[in-house]
Amino acid sequence: MQHPETHLALHHARAADLHAQAEAHRLANAARPNRDLRIRLGWTLVELGLRLATPRSTALAH
Template structure:
């Protein structure tokens, strides 16, 4: 790809990302983190806790 073309595409994408970030910043807090996202992260946290706990009936090696 020609360097000037690549630079122009980069500038367009950067402007698009800045516009999306500005729109996101204007959203209310509740809209930024919908219940689905919060529920998903809660499930991930719970899963990690379960993985790091030893089983209740763990057999001991003699």
């Protein structure tokens, strides 16, 4: 059985750890280059790959 003080200390330590992780994640996202451009480019390449991989007869049916 834990004492309330021990539980509270563990809670504060865990909360501080979560805050530090959240801040690190926020800083990492802020340091990334334009993410929207990378996502659009990635999906464009996927679409292009799917078009190249689709047999010609199926492509004409659309």
